[in-house]
Amino acid sequence: MAALTDRGVSDEAKRRFAVASNSLHLIAGKRAVDALDAFRYEISAGNRNKSDEAHDRLLSRLFWEIRRDLGEVPTEDAADFRIRFYESGVGY
Numbered sequence: 001m002a003a004l005t006d007r008g009v010s011d012e013a014k015r016r017f018a019v020a021s022n023s024l025h026l027i028a029g030k031r032a033v034d035a036l037d038a039f040r041y042e043i044s045a046g047n048r049n050k051s052d053e054a055h056d057r058l059l060s061r062l063f064w065e066i067r068r069d070l071g072e073v074p075t076e077d078a079a080d081f082r083i084r085f086y087e088s089g090v091g092y
Contacts, residue, residue, distance in 0.1 A: 024066075032065040056084050 024036055039058040041047060064078040075081045 027069075028066065029069045032062070032069050035062040035065040038062075056082070059083060059085075 021036055021040060025033055028036070035058070039055075039062045042050060042054050042058050060081055060083045061078055063083055064074060064081045067074055
């Protein structure tokens, strides 16, 4: 998955992500917000040690925490829940 700071990601997509993630602060519990902050740091332009592994682990944790807030915990242990987005190769 292309990180939001990678070349090829439109400024509009970056703006939409910023609005969505900032909005999450209004409704999410602390654990979800902490997971969001960790993910946002991982994809930030200031992080010079980005890795696909950390990206996927932190994104999985974020989704797990959001689902936990919604009362739909997908696994007992967050470390057992893994997601990975795939790109279609087609521009959006």
